[in-house]
Amino acid sequence: MPRITFDQVRKAYGTVEVLPPFDLALNDGEFTVLVGPSGCGKSTTLRMLAGLETLSGGEIYFDDKAISTLEPKERDIAMVFQDYALYPHMNIAKNMSFALRLARVSKSEIEEKVTRVANMLNIGHLLDRKPAELSGGQRQRVAMGRALVRDAGTFLFDEPLSNLDAKLRGKMRTELAEMRDTIDKNMVYVTHDQVEAMTLGERIVVMADGLIQQQGTPEELFKQPVNKFVAGFIGSPTMNFVDGELVDEKGQIWVRGDGFMLPLSAETSSRMKQGATKDVTVGLRPSSFSQDVTTGAPIELKVVVSEYLGAQSVLVTHCGAAEVLVETQSAAPVKSGTIQSFGVNTDEIMVFDKTSGLRL
Template sequence: MPRIVFDQVSKSYGAVEVLPPFDLSLDDGEFTVLVGPSGCGKSTTLRMLAGLETVTSGEIYFDDAPISKLDPKERDLAMVFQDYALYPHMNIAKNMSFALRLARVPKAEIETKVQRVAEMLNIAHLLDRKPAELSGGQRQRVAMGRALVRDAGTFLFDEPLSNLDAKLRGKMRAELAEMRDTIDKNMVYVTHDQVEAMTLGDRIVVMSDGLIQQQGSPEELFKSPVNTFVAGFIGAPTMNFVDGELVEEKGTLWARGDGFALPLPEEAGARLATAQDRHVTIGLRPSSFTTDLTRGAPIELKVVVSEYLGAQSVLVTRCGGAEILVETQSAAPVRAGTEQAFGVLTDEIMIFDKTSGLRL
């Protein structure tokens, strides 16, 4: 289980640079999730780590040993593919044991290993079948099993759940989370789904346009995003962004916009007092609103639609010209079409630079 370090690694296809040089280091035994919208370079990063794509410049180290010129098989890793990539002409047992057979592991040992992993994943009764005879979820398990049998130091997952239906995806996600805790390996997981990233990752690396936007624990990313991209990408429903300005009045800094004025906590006020540009983007999480008016700064919102999700409801509201999503408990129903007062938890307000999008 090596410590993996990307040192000024970049990737270009001809003249097109898809990944400008970047640094990234993944600790031993960590579950790292690379997350971002499609085309952000997360899969390319994973494939360079796997050895399926060449590195244009820079170097990848496993515990100080450069590996970017090594063949995939020399890197001691196993990979689960988005479309499972099972060998259609081999039965499940053969699929799972392929790497071991190539490595000339004794037959009895292969059998024990395959049996053990198959039982762990509940696919022991499928070992004689061909991949085409299995359902999507079963194929997914086999792909997982094929990687586990290898007992490699590093596991790579390339959007492994995205071909499953929603229900099965939730189930497999929970199983993966359980596996993460029982297997002490490096795991690098690529996904575009922030829910998967939040639930699985010890560390999340958010990427966009070939750049690493931010990395950290799920909580760090949720509570202190560095810019509007990360703030908007992490968390569901997504954060509300409203144009506004900072105004100082009676010793308090206020974030004021079309139809609202929210006092900022003292600590934030001190930090923002020096901000050059007073015109800013104000970020409000849907969960930062409360119907308990004693708890937050008051704001009047016109409720347009109420989306009932069960225990929670998401209200689509208007405030001046802006649309604002509000998450509420369904127990206290709010009728659409009415003006409603809410409280805003002011210490959860985030202020971003309007042009650069950076958190102030």
């Protein structure tokens, strides 16, 4: 398994530069997720790695070997596409073994590999069927199985679950996580779904507008986002953002806005004293609110809608003119149209520069 390095790689279509020069290193045996909104460049990055797109500049290395001039078949990769791309006239066994048969692998070895991978993916009983006889989730397993039997050094996944319904996506995420823990290979996974990224990635690379915003573990991105975009993209429900201004009262830094006045933690306050920014954007996660006012700084919110989700509810509230989401326990229901008091965990308040979006 090679260490994959992007060195000042860029991509342009004519005069339009979709990926400015960037550097990225993917460690040996790591499950890396490229995540971001549509059009951010994540799939283009994956396709350049696969050899399906040419580079406009820079180089990609497998260990110390430059690969940008190599054909896809020479790169020791296997790719799973969004649309399955199965041969409809072949049964599942032949679909999975197609690349091995082209490589003239022995019949016994093909049978052993197909059977082992099919059983791992729970499709061993489907090998004699045609793709049209399978459900969407089963077809996706076949597409993954076709890649896995090749025993390549690197596996690439291009939004493989986006065509599935919500329940099946959840099941397939679990199966992918199990597969990740049992197969010691490089895996690069592209998705626009931050839930997939958080549950699958050992390392997540967040992209926007062709730029890498931040990379790190799911916990690092959730707790220490570098800017407003990452903070708002990672986490579900999404982070709340409200405008405010910093106020210094007797050495304590507060953030004041329309309908709230909250003290910052000692750590955040010390950073605020070093900067000259006064107008800021405040970030609060829905989970930072408590119905027990004594557990944090008090704030009053007008409840507009209460969304019951089972064990938890999500309240859509108003803080001044801003909409604020609050997570609560459904065992303590809150009525719509009422004004409720909450306690805010001040350790979880994040402050961002109002102009640049950078976290202060």
